[in-house]
Amino acid sequence: MTTSLTWRAPATRGRNGRVSSVWERFTPYIYIAPFFLLFLAFGLGPLLFTGWVSLHDWQLLGDTHRYVGLQNYGEMFNDPRFWKALRNTLAIFILSTVPCMGLALGLASMLNNRTLRAKTFWRMALLVPNVTPLVTVTLVFTSIFGRDYGPVTWILRSLHLPVIDWGASAMTTQIVIAIMVIWRWTGYNTLIYLAAMQAVPSAMYDCAEIDGAGRWTTFTQVTLPMIRPTILFTVVTSTVGGLQIFTEPLLFTSPTGGNNGQGLTVTLLLYGQAFNSFKFGYASAIAIALLFIILVLSLVNFAVARLIRSS
């Protein structure tokens, strides 16, 4: 939307005369059409269809799809698994995002050091976890946190500490999943912060130095306020990604999120209801609920961002 608005302003002023103005008025829409056509086919279309399915008792193979109105939504609000999945998802989100952001900020300010050698190597190395296939990462971490033979168990044993069955309780399961997320996304966020930090004018640091600010004060009083919009951007992307966490809990626990749903996330519940229990109507209702949850949280992020910018 913003694209077409900012473009149209100069055109209506008649920069190039009347003949081309009609053409110019429509070309931008043609340019952006491929995206919107694809979005319609693979984004909005399925989204609306999911909404339609969620109002039915939907058998994938049968021809009859019984209309049940909002019954699936009613079932969802009364389903303790939904609330458990929501709690788990938020817990994993917080357990992973907060340390991930902190680590990324720390690493970025270290990399921002002008005297650092082999800069490209460090930056490339940071991105490696992010380009490693997710399934591989999950399987490796599952072995690392294996109850009987994992390296973590080996360390605990050699320190004469009690061995932990990481997959058994909700807390430990969520910690392991959060560690996988942190491993995967810290480097990515570091590079984004680093880019933002390098855009901070060096004059600001010079002033801070003249004023006698130490490293910590410089970081909190100069760097952080200057890269605040970038931090908000990463918070938004982490929110959207974090609420859809799926592969890690699926492979670390099971399609039901473990024996007691200790690793059950909203997306995993959605998947299990669709492809394990074959309740497509109910799964669609969960998908729509997830859409609204993400929408609300994104609006909150947006509001916070505006508040900060205006202050």
Place this chain on the structure above:
Amino acid sequence: MKVPKLVRDPGPIQTALDLGISRRQAMSLAITALGGTALAACSPGSASSSHVTLNMWGFADLSKPLVRQYERAHPGVTIQTKISDYDASHQTLLTALASGNGPNIAQIAIDYMGEFVAHAPAFTDLRKFGASSLKSKYLAWRWNGGVAPDGSIVGIPTDVGGMAIAYRTDLFKKAGLPTDPAAVGALWPTWEDYINVGKKYVAATGKKFIDSGKAVFRAESNQGDLKYMNAGGKPIHDTNPRIRKSWHDGVAAIDARLSANVATFTPQWDAAVANGTVATLIVPAWMLAQIEQQAPRTKGKWNIAVLPGKIGNDGGSFLAIPKNAPHAKEAYDFIKWLEAPTQQLALFKENNTFPTIPALYTDPAVTHLTNPFFSNAPVGKIYVESVQGMRPHPIGAKDRIIENQFENGLGRVDQGSQSGASSWTQVMSDVKRELQG
């Protein structure tokens, strides 16, 4: 709706899945080998009318020598297989059927068969090709598992999972237990006896006796003539005394500290089997191949004895032809050939998949078959006996989902996060929720 990529598009990710958390497929090595052909096998049929390519989707690989033999005898036919993870292969099939893009031949496990049979119109009724005449050759109760209520024949049975107990002779000897299969089998006519032997073993060695409590539940609950549904299709999971008894025995085994708490088809299970963490395993015929592969160095340390209660069945699958799949006749001819006595015998020898044709149960080639990996145990005789007295139970469309709840419940007890009683209460409410809608 978000459809996870790994379900729709079994590619490298799926292969990695197979490698990491392989479930129930007997031949995981073949899976990696065939992972590459998976992508090529996506479009059914072939451009040339004289040449027919049959795509088969499943979770256990076909025998390569048998496929080659068939292709040599039928020069116009090529058979391509796409092998995926156990659950994923059924989910892929389901979504493919819904979009009308199924394979020519689909392998469906007995656990999932109830759900697919409930949607019989999605498959070719094999009566069209005269499958009714095959019925008398197969185990009646297993054949009926592939027949829809309206009488249409959805699938031809490939194998049954006859049951037995595999035990480590070396570990039994150390614990002062007998090692001869007949003597060992005589130790446990009932499940209580089995658990009592386990208690002795654990007391003598301090090690574990079985892989999980749910293994006991699974084997014992399959021995009755009723399981989760009565003949009228009404759920009886909460009242069936056999379910309660099986649950009780599963919990008793856990409470007596017999269980190593390793779930089948996980890396932990593989490690436990390879390292001698458990002294016995409750083994369907097809699981023997899994042990041979995952624990090659335990060769000669195992033997096989009869299951408590003697009879049993776990697993086995069907071959079906999706509706509208091209070359249905050619697909049927191949299935008919593959599941004929000679080929079923070859599959038993090669892959330990136990035949569904009773005529083979008296064939000396079966009854005298021994397995060198398991100290030349008479696997033929033991598995024949385990399926012969088998009393089939009615299977409902939701049996698999109900079983999931019970297995999760015993998993919670095994992990020590719940007592047997409170876990049972939760299982009841979980099943009730799953049965709604």
